[in-house]
Amino acid sequence: MNILQDSINRLHRWFGYFETWIIIILMTFVIGFGLVQIILRNVFSTGLVWGDMFLKQAVLWICLLGAARAAAEDKHIHIDLLPRLLPEKLCMIVKIITNAMSVIVCAILAYSSWEFVKNDRLAGDMAFASIPLWWLELVFPFCFALMTIRFTGSMISALTQCREGIGK
Amino acid sequence: MTLLITICFLVLMISGSPLFVVISAATIYCFYLLGVDLSVVVIEMYRLAASPMLIALLLFAFAGFVLAESKASNRLVRLSTALMGWAPGGLAIVSLITCAFFTALTGASGVTIVALGGLMLPALISDRYPEKFSLGLLTTCGSLGLLFPPSLPLIIYAMVADINIAQLFLAGVLPGIIMLILLSLYCMYQGIRSGSAGAHASFSFREIMAAFRESVWEVLLPVVVLGGIFSGYLALSEAATITALYVLLVEVVIQREVKLKDLPSAIMKTVVMVGAIVVILGAALAFNSFLIDQEVPNKILDFMRYHVESKFTFLIILNIFLLGVGCVLNIFSALVIVVPLIIPIAKSYDINLLHLGIIFLTNLQIGYSLPPIGMDLLIASLRFDKSIIYLYIASLPFIAILLLTLVLITFFPSLSLLLIK
Numbered sequence: 001m002n003i004l005q006d007s008i009n010r011l012h013r014w015f016g017y018f019e020t021w022i023i024i025i026l027m028t029f030v031i032g033f034g035l036v037q038i039i040l041r042n043v044f045s046t047g048l049v050w051g052d053m054f055l056k057q058a059v060l061w062i063c064l065l066g067a068a069r070a071a072a073e074d075k076h077i078h079i080d081l082l083p084r085l086l087p088e089k090l091c092m093i094v095k096i097i098t099n100a101m102s103v104i105v106c107a108i109l110a111y112s113s114w115e116f117v118k119n120d121r122l123a124g125d126m127a128f129a130s131i132p133l134w135w136l137e138l139v140f141p142f143c144f145a146l147m148t149i150r151f152t153g154s155m156i157s158a159l160t161q162c163r164e165g166i167g168k
Numbered sequence: 169m170t171l172l173i174t175i176c177f178l179v180l181m182i183s184g185s186p187l188f189v190v191i192s193a194a195t196i197y198c199f200y201l202l203g204v205d206l207s208v209v210v211i212e213m214y215r216l217a218a219s220p221m222l223i224a225l226l227l228f229a230f231a232g233f234v235l236a237e238s239k240a241s242n243r244l245v246r247l248s249t250a251l252m253g254w255a256p257g258g259l260a261i262v263s264l265i266t267c268a269f270f271t272a273l274t275g276a277s278g279v280t281i282v283a284l285g286g287l288m289l290p291a292l293i294s295d296r297y298p299e300k301f302s303l304g305l306l307t308t309c310g311s312l313g314l315l316f317p318p319s320l321p322l323i324i325y326a327m328v329a330d331i332n333i334a335q336l337f338l339a340g341v342l343p344g345i346i347m348l349i350l351l352s353l354y355c356m357y358q359g360i361r362s363g364s365a366g367a368h369a370s371f372s373f374r375e376i377m378a379a380f381r382e383s384v385w386e387v388l389l390p391v392v393v394l395g396g397i398f399s400g401y402l403a404l405s406e407a408a409t410i411t412a413l414y415v416l417l418v419e420v421v422i423q424r425e426v427k428l429k430d431l432p433s434a435i436m437k438t439v440v441m442v443g444a445i446v447v448i449l450g451a452a453l454a455f456n457s458f459l460i461d462q463e464v465p466n467k468i469l470d471f472m473r474y475h476v477e478s479k480f481t482f483l484i485i486l487n488i489f490l491l492g493v494g495c496v497l498n499i500f501s502a503l504v505i506v507v508p509l510i511i512p513i514a515k516s517y518d519i520n521l522l523h524l525g526i527i528f529l530t531n532l533q534i535g536y537s538l539p540p541i542g543m544d545l546l547i548a549s550l551r552f553d554k555s556i557i558y559l560y561i562a563s564l565p566f567i568a569i570l571l572l573t574l575v576l577i578t579f580f581p582s583l584s585l586l587l588i589k
Contacts, residue, residue: 020436027435031227031416034409042401055405059226060217066443067188075440076186077448077498083184098185105189108196109209116207140210 019069026062030055057136064143071102071150092162099155103148110144117141173197187501188444191451198458208457213450220405221327222446227408228318230438231415232274235386237426237434238419241270241283243383245291250379254371257359259295261352263288263305264312268348271313273389281310281547289552301358303552304562308570310544311536312351314499314529315344318393318411321499321532323404324445325525328453328507333404334397339522339584343530346583347573354569385418445500452504465512472513479517483578486510487531494535495542502532519581526584530577534570537563 033055040047048054070076083091121134181190192209199206216222248262255261263284271280285306292302314321317337326333380387392414396402402410419426426434459465476482493502507528514524536544539560549556577583 020432023439024432024435027230027439030223031409031412034223034227034406035413038402038406038409055223056217059223060214062226062439063217063222063443063446064213066439066441067447068443069436070440070444071186073440076188076444077501078184078186079182079496079498080184081182081496082179094183098180098183098189101180101185101193102189105193105196108206109192112206113210115205116210119207137214140213 016072019065023062023065023069026058026065030058030062033058061136061139064139068143068146068150071106071147074154089162092158095158096155096162099151099158102151103155106144106148106151110141110148113137113140113144186444187498188447188451191448191455191505195451195455195458198455202458202461209451209454212453212457213446216327216446216449216453219327220403221323221333223405224318224333224408225320225323225327225445226438226442227405227412228323229320229442230435231408231412232320233434233438234412234415234419234426234431235270236274236283237430238423239425240383240386240419241266241287243379244269244386245284245287247376247379247383247387250372250376255356257352257356259288259292260297260301260305260355260359263292263309264348264351264355267306267309268313268316268344271309271311272316272319280313281306281544281551285310285548285551296362297358298362300562301362301565303548303554303559304564304566305355306552307544307548307559307563308537308566310547311533312347313344314533315340315347315526317341317390317397318408321503321529322525324449324500324503325507325528327449328504329511329521329525331521331525335588336522336525337394337397338587339526340529342583342586343526343573343577346576347530347570350569350573351566354565385422389414389418448501449504452501453508455505456508459509465509468509469513469516473516479519480579482513482517483519483527486514487527487574487578490528490531491535491538494532495538497535498543499532499536502535503528520585522588523581523584527574527578530570530574534567534574537567537570 033051037047037051037055067076083094086094117134117137117140120137121132125133177190177194180193181187195209196206199208244266245262248265249259252258252261252265266288267280267284270284274280274283288306289302292305293299313319317340319340322336322340323333326336389411393407393411396407396410397404416431420428420431472482476485490506493506497505510524510528511521514521536542537560539545539556542560545556545559545563548554548559552559
């Protein structure tokens, strides 16, 4: 059990670094590439045709990865009116239910975005150069699956807390 | 049955589920009933990404987070103290101006109260302003400045309503200034009454110059943002890129207050916030496409047409409704959920969409300081360690003034539209 827990924690930390660096690189890229486009357009009256497409995809990636990260940090916008009014024990139960709900919804979204990507793969559109569009769209199912996993994690920790609370 | 399910969703909504989950769940349920492909939520998010405003949202938010990490707030306070500190109610007015400036740049995400509140509260109290007045002032100030460009809620409204952002930026300026003037008058009155008139600093040209020299880079920021957009050289997304670069240049290279190693955390904060907004936007747009498919806006419209004759009555109802929305919903979710429903109705009453936007944002701004979950109240309560009820009572006079401004803004559309022609 402990070894399993350890390796999960290590994986979690390792993935956290990886995720952070991807986001930072994308962000630096969006700002830097944006500047290049502005200079090209205003000074040289030209621009890279695929540039806009490139930027939009990068921003989409950033936003979705951010949303997945928000699930880990419990930073999604929510209204916690009810938990403020309820006693602590009921709160834990509400927390388990809301997390379970999030798990189900994110799993459905992951699945339907996977279907969406599969459709686009058949259409065979190219994003730019020789990169097919559907490669870039994989970020949708990936991020929703990540959110599913993260909400499952919060649900499990709420469950354990709840059991410990009752055990006392 | 429908009623039961609606209630279930509402309970889930207030029980702390992420809003995007609740809205997506409702959308999935509705589309499942209709037998429509569920990937519509994904398609809506994809459509959002195609909008150049998403880049603007991301980069303006980033610039705001970097500014919040720096000591820009201290410099701005020094400058406005030098400019206004000698006047009756001077220091209170200083709070108003710096908060408005700071919120416009950082978005009303509570940063203002955290960054400026802690700085201003001791100063105000040592200047003999009553504690209750000072707390009320700083609490309501947390969302002041929403109407000034390039505030994020303005951008989101323009995104959802699909209107010209540059025009919306202009529309907010005059109403925002009127709001500031009315609040300043109250501060002057309070300053004279509590005998703190001009006690803080005497007028000194030298101090103004010194403070100006120190904060000149931040003061130039609005010029960079607005100049870029209104001169026609830059599109909105490009102006946002330049703003982000400018802020990085000023705070990292010139002022050296934000270290390179602080940037990753600023980036992550930005990305997490914008990501959370984007999933809500996507889910809400998908849900709206269901509502439009079911002709819900038309049904509300028919109902309103039948019961409400004049534009005047409609505007009153709209304001009451929006104040209610503002105090239960976060501003971003309120915008994406309610705006698409209201727009067709407002159009039928011949209300200009720019004017409507300013009405919307003023209402939501006031909602920030209204219980039960006004965000300013929550953050101020955490920051100043006071009960929410006490802060609410302390903010009442300020809320009254803001409501007065709301009436002016609502019934004099020309305030919003004057600068545009």
